[in-house]
Amino acid sequence: MSKSKQHEPRSDKPQAGGPQTPRAASASRREALRAQQAAEAQRARTRRIITAIAVVLAVVIVAVVVVVLVQNRQRQQEEQGLRAQQGQVTPPSANDAGNGLVFNNSTQNTGKPSVEVYLDFQCPGCAQASALIDPLLEQLADSGEIQLTYHMLHGLDRGFPGNHSYRAALAATCADVQGAFPVFSKAIFAAQPATEGDGWTDEQLRNTLAVQTGLSGEQLTAFQTCFDSRSTSDFVDAMQDLKPDYVTYTPFFAVNGNQWQPSNDALASADALLAALQAVA
Structure with a gap:
């Protein structure tokens, strides 16, 4: 006869791993809902x-x-x-179209490739071009090999406060009135702030850079009067307004109306650059 287990305690709790009771299932659903x-x-x-x-x-x-x-x-x-x-002044180096400055009267270089340089003084790439490319172009213009014209735009002012490009172009054109454009232009680029958009103060443009360029005495006074009265502002606006539609960025180079992108080989020497320009022309 088998013995009953009367001495073991009775338990109504579900064993581990067994099915949940209705109460436990309801609690689980509430936890999941919460x-x-x-x-x-x-x-x-x-x-x-x-x-x-x-x-x-x-x-x-x-x-x-x-x-x-x-x-x-x-x-x-x-x-x-x-x-x-104030009355308006046209810079003496203005081209016939009234939208650019001709370097060293190189319009006399009849029949030679016409090189147009479009720049913005706030443009970092333009500052690099001023140091690397422009000297070779100016050398060719001086030797009568090309006709070189600079167009100073101020389109970047639309993205930054302070109209720095516009004021720099005013200063450069007023410097041309005093016969100091090429040197003054390079001085502006050399003083270009590290951060695009920071620009230059009026004091820098009308005094510091002008003195560095070599303007003094009556010339300096005349330059400052030109800058303060915005005497070349119509010409500066014309450079921006009359630019060709295909000029969509700066620096932009065109040879006889054809876009040209300088290469490292072309910049190896003045002769190499002239050959590259003649190939485009």
């Missing part, structure tokens, strides 16, 4: 934060654009007022 609700709440908070950040960024961008537009508008009004007070 976890799902917490996750959805977290996602909702994240969406609200992202939306708030996007709104703030949009407001900041709009504010910056408005500030730039207002400053540019104020600059235009100031320039118009100065023009009304």
Whole structure:
């Protein structure tokens, strides 16, 4: 006869691994629901934060654009007022089209390749070109091999406050009135700030760089009067407004109206550069 296990305690609890009781299953469902609700709440908070950040960024961008537009508008009004007070001057090195400065009267180089250089004084690449390419081009112009014309644009002012490109072009054209354009242009590029858009102060343009260029006495006074009264502003605007549509960036080089991109081989010497220009012309 088998013995009953009367002395072992009786237990109504489910054994481990066994099926859950209805009460335990209900508790599990509540925990899962709470976890799902917490996750959805977290996602909702994240969406609200992202939306708030996007709104703030949009407001900041709009504010910056408005500030730039207002400053540019104020600059235009100031320039118009100065023009009304002072007569306009055409720089002596102006080309026939009235939209560029001819280097050292190289218009006399009849029948030679016509090289057009479009630059913006705030453009870092233009500063590099001023140091590496322009000296060779000017050497060829001096020797009668090419006709060289510089066009100083100020399109970058649309992206930065302070109309630095415009004022630098004014200073350069006023320097041409005093016969100092090539040297003054190089001085502006040499003083170009490391950060694009920082630009130059009026004191730098009308005094510091002018003195470095060699202007003094009556010449310096005449240059400063030209700059302060914006006497070449119509010519500066014409350089920007009359640029060809195919000029979409700076520095931009054209030979007889054809786009040209300098290569390392072409920059090896003046002779190599002349050969490259003649091939494009």
